[in-house]
Amino acid sequence: MNNILEVKNLNKVFEIKKFLKKSLSLKALSDVNFTLGQNVTLGIVGESGCGKSTLAKVLTQLEIETSGEIELLGKKYKDYKPREFHSLIQMVFQDPYQSLNPRKKAFDIIADPLRINTDKSEEEIRELVYSMMKKVGLRAEFAQRYPHHFSGGQRQRLGIARALMLRPRVLILDEPVSALDVSIQAQVLNLLLDLQKEFSLSYIFISHDLSVIQHISDKILVMYLGRIVEYGPRDEIFLNPKHPYTKILLESAPTLTVGKQTKEIPESAKGEIPSALYLPKGCAFSPRCPMVTPECLQAIPELLNKDNRLVACFNA
Amino acid sequence: MLLEVENLNIHFKSDRSKNPIHAVRDLSFSVKQGEMLGVVGESGSGKSITNLALMGLLPDSSLVTAKKAEFNGHNLLSLKDKQWQKIRGREVAMIFQDPMTALNPFLSVQFQMVETIKAHMDISKKDAIDKSIELLSLVGIPSPKDRLKAYPFELSGGMAQRVMIAMAISTNPKLLIADEPTTALDVTIQKQILDLIKMLQERQNMAVVLVTHDLGVVSQYSERLQVMYAGEVVESGPTKDLISHPEHPYTHALLGSRPGALVDNLRRVPKTILPSIPGIVPSFNERPIGCQFSPRCEFVTPECQRSPIPIFESEPAHREYRCIHPIEHVVIK
Numbered sequence: 001m002n003n004i005l006e007v008k009n010l011n012k013v014f015e016i017k018k019f020l021k022k023s024l025s026l027k028a029l030s031d032v033n034f035t036l037g038q039n040v041t042l043g044i045v046g047e048s049g050c051g052k053s054t055l056a057k058v059l060t061q062l063e064i065e066t067s068g069e070i071e072l073l074g075k076k077y078k079d080y081k082p083r084e085f086h087s088l089i090q091m092v093f094q095d096p097y098q099s100l101n102p103r104k105k106a107f108d109i110i111a112d113p114l115r116i117n118t119d120k121s122e123e124e125i126r127e128l129v130y131s132m133m134k135k136v137g138l139r140a141e142f143a144q145r146y147p148h149h150f151s152g153g154q155r156q157r158l159g160i161a162r163a164l165m166l167r168p169r170v171l172i173l174d175e176p177v178s179a180l181d182v183s184i185q186a187q188v189l190n191l192l193l194d195l196q197k198e199f200s201l202s203y204i205f206i207s208h209d210l211s212v213i214q215h216i217s218d219k220i221l222v223m224y225l226g227r228i229v230e231y232g233p234r235d236e237i238f239l240n241p242k243h244p245y246t247k248i249l250l251e252s253a254p255t256l257t258v259g260k261q262t263k264e265i266p267e268s269a270k271g272e273i274p275s276a277l278y279l280p281k282g283c284a285f286s287p288r289c290p291m292v293t294p295e296c297l298q299a300i301p302e303l304l305n306k307d308n309r310l311v312a313c314f315n316a
Numbered sequence: 317m318l319l320e321v322e323n324l325n326i327h328f329k330s331d332r333s334k335n336p337i338h339a340v341r342d343l344s345f346s347v348k349q350g351e352m353l354g355v356v357g358e359s360g361s362g363k364s365i366t367n368l369a370l371m372g373l374l375p376d377s378s379l380v381t382a383k384k385a386e387f388n389g390h391n392l393l394s395l396k397d398k399q400w401q402k403i404r405g406r407e408v409a410m411i412f413q414d415p416m417t418a419l420n421p422f423l424s425v426q427f428q429m430v431e432t433i434k435a436h437m438d439i440s441k442k443d444a445i446d447k448s449i450e451l452l453s454l455v456g457i458p459s460p461k462d463r464l465k466a467y468p469f470e471l472s473g474g475m476a477q478r479v480m481i482a483m484a485i486s487t488n489p490k491l492l493i494a495d496e497p498t499t500a501l502d503v504t505i506q507k508q509i510l511d512l513i514k515m516l517q518e519r520q521n522m523a524v525v526l527v528t529h530d531l532g533v534v535s536q537y538s539e540r541l542q543v544m545y546a547g548e549v550v551e552s553g554p555t556k557d558l559i560s561h562p563e564h565p566y567t568h569a570l571l572g573s574r575p576g577a578l579v580d581n582l583r584r585v586p587k588t589i590l591p592s593i594p595g596i597v598p599s600f601n602e603r604p605i606g607c608q609f610s611p612r613c614e615f616v617t618p619e620c621q622r623s624p625i626p627i628f629e630s631e632p633a634h635r636e637y638r639c640i641h642p643i644e645h646v647v648i649k
């Protein structure tokens with residue numbers, strides 16, 4: 001069995017209650033399907049509000065899906081006991097400043113998952129904490145420091161160390177390097193690549209930085225307003241994108257090519273992303289799509305196999 | 317020169333120690349009319365406070381000194397509050413990273429725009445409204461008349477930044493300081509905002525200082541580039557030369573550690589280890605005597621650590637760098 005994670009028809013709807021008014025339903029995730037193999041990094045990109053963090057939270061069960069099914073190592077989520085579940089899948093957050101308890105010392109931050117989820121002795125825990133600190137590049141004397149004494153990059157290492165203590169198979173990383181300086185980003189990305197090899201980890205890596213995504217991922221999943229619009233191997237997506245949204249996204253990304261301006265964004269694609277509260281009837285991208293045809297306004301395009309990837313577009 | 321700064325120093329009084337924090341050291345740079353200067357550098361390197369100093373917006377706990385700080389004929393260091401009011405928002409305007417916090421959430425776009433315009437121009441309310449509509453359509457806001465009635469929370473981040481830009485350019489400033497104007501926005505929106513700033517720069521012959529942490533952004537939009545590290549300029553020059561042939565080891569390493577094979581002239585194989593800069597920026601109380609980058613530099617020699625490194629100039633190319641072992645020479649060696 002080579003799928004670590006299997007996501008089937010996942011939907012997440014938020015009910016937004018308005019005072020004295022009818023509540024509104026916000027479809028944050030619609031019919032999301034994908035699999036994650038061992039040792040594989042799945043990069044997730046898409047505009048703000050397209051549901052990336054919601055997906056991350058549902059996968060770690062910080063939010064519960066409205067419908068659909070997720071299997072981890074061939075076993076349904078709902079058949080797991082919490083302890084076992086948390087030892088297999090862990091999350092690293094964007095903001096190393098906010099995701100760590102400021103009143104706890106580094107040692108305890110890293111040790112707590114073991115104390116809560118295992119029956120290991122303090123002696124064993126001590127050993128495991130120090131060896132993990134070494135692994136993620138934190139010096140032993142840092143163990144007694146509080147998070148505010150760490151730099152951004154060190155805090156992110158702390159977050160990664162904590163997430164790895166239970167030896168998970170999957171790490172969900174939601175914008176893990178976005179808050180870091182470029183020079184520090186490279187250190188953390190290198191660490192993640194190292195750890196992936198050493199522990200055979202599978203990553204779900206969310207980032208709005210396409211150069212980071214391209215570097216770290218094996219497969220790419222592009223989302224738009226809660227739906228997957230394109231999903232496939234990294235090079236197919238980056239070198240030969242098929243969905244009009246993916247194309248515009250890649251063309252907008254700043255590159256280091258001096259002088260050579262990126263392509264002009266088609267006039268229709270300018271402007272803002274519609275709200276997930278009021279989705280268009282047909283393809284969610286249709287209001288901005290330069291290739292829109294009447295059919296796009298009628299029905300939602302299915303995610304279909306085409307040129308070595310899945311793409312949801314009538315005209316791809 | 318529109319803006320000329322020589323040996324700008326910014327100190328902050330510190331609660332924790334007797335010695336003030338020396339946050340910006342001997343910063344010299346200039347901006348010509350109509351050009352875009354890109355500023356990149358490590359977080360905390362002094363990019364924002366330099367801009368705030370130029371706008372006269374630093375808190376009282378700061379001490380700003382310079383050999384020269386001249387903008388459009390004004391000596392910025394001797395301006396009184398009254399005089400600042402005439403210049404700020406009129407001859408020089410600024411936009412920030414988070415447009416939502418810069419707009420008053422309780423007032424409509426119309427109210428805020430009309431107030432801004434009327435504060436700087438002697439025109440009627442009706443004319444100010446017409447001008448607002450014109451500006452909103454110039455910055456690419458669809459149905460500007462309706463949008464004028466909107467409140468900030470009804471705008472998306474991209475729309476709010478457009479409104480900020482519209483307000484900033486309402487007085488035809490000579491200089492627009494844009495401090496991370498697109499960091500909070502999506503890439504497709506970022507591109508539209510940067511294209512807009514570029515268009516306004518060219519159309520109004522307005523100078524722009526564009527601060528960003530993204531080398532990709534400056535490489536595409538700015539004519540000249542300034543790289544900051546630990547409160548100092550470490551390198552500056554024409555963007556093209558600087559990116560293709562960095563002289564300073566920090567710039568070199570920064571370019572090298574950029575992931576992504578999207579980058580044409582620096583091919584990166586995905587999932588391989590990136591060249592990274594070890595260590596972190598020294599804190600204020602452990603700043604080295606010599607080169608600020610020396611603790612992290614791969615080319616460091618004892619000479620680098622002895623005394624502060626002056627700026628070297630290579631005249632014909634208008635390049636400047638603060639390093640005694642510039643890369644081009646290192647490569648030859």
Ligand SMILES: Nc1ncnc2c1ncn2[C@@H]1O[C@H](COP(=O)(O)OP(=O)(O)OP(=O)(O)O)[C@@H](O)[C@H]1O
Binds near residue numbers: 028054055
């Ligand atoms: N708890 C919640 N209640 C109601 N709506 C929510 C909640 N959490 C998220 N949403 C909405 O769901 C949609 C998806 O949000 P999500 O945070 O997943 O986006 P994202 O892709 O992570 O965006 P970003 O790039 O800005 O982080 C958005 O429209 C958001 O406003």
Ligand SMILES: Nc1ncnc2c1ncn2[C@@H]1O[C@H](COP(=O)(O)OP(=O)(O)OP(=O)(O)O)[C@@H](O)[C@H]1O
Binds near residue numbers: 339366375377
């Ligand atoms: N009011 C203040 N009092 C004391 N120190 C300050 C004050 N304002 C800024 N600083 C310090 O001055 C240094 C430079 O800050 P600045 O905001 O200019 O950095 P920056 O280069 O803009 O960084 P970033 O990329 O994170 O925006 C920082 O170390 C900051 O902590």
Ligand code: SF4
Binds near residue numbers: 564620
């Ligand atoms: S002066 Fe020395 S330490 Fe500083 S950047 Fe140049 S080579 Fe490196």
Ligand SMILES: [Mg+2]
Binds near residue numbers: 052053054
């Ligand atoms: Mg998110």
Ligand SMILES: [Mg+2]
Binds near residue numbers: 363364365495
């Ligand atoms: Mg700043």
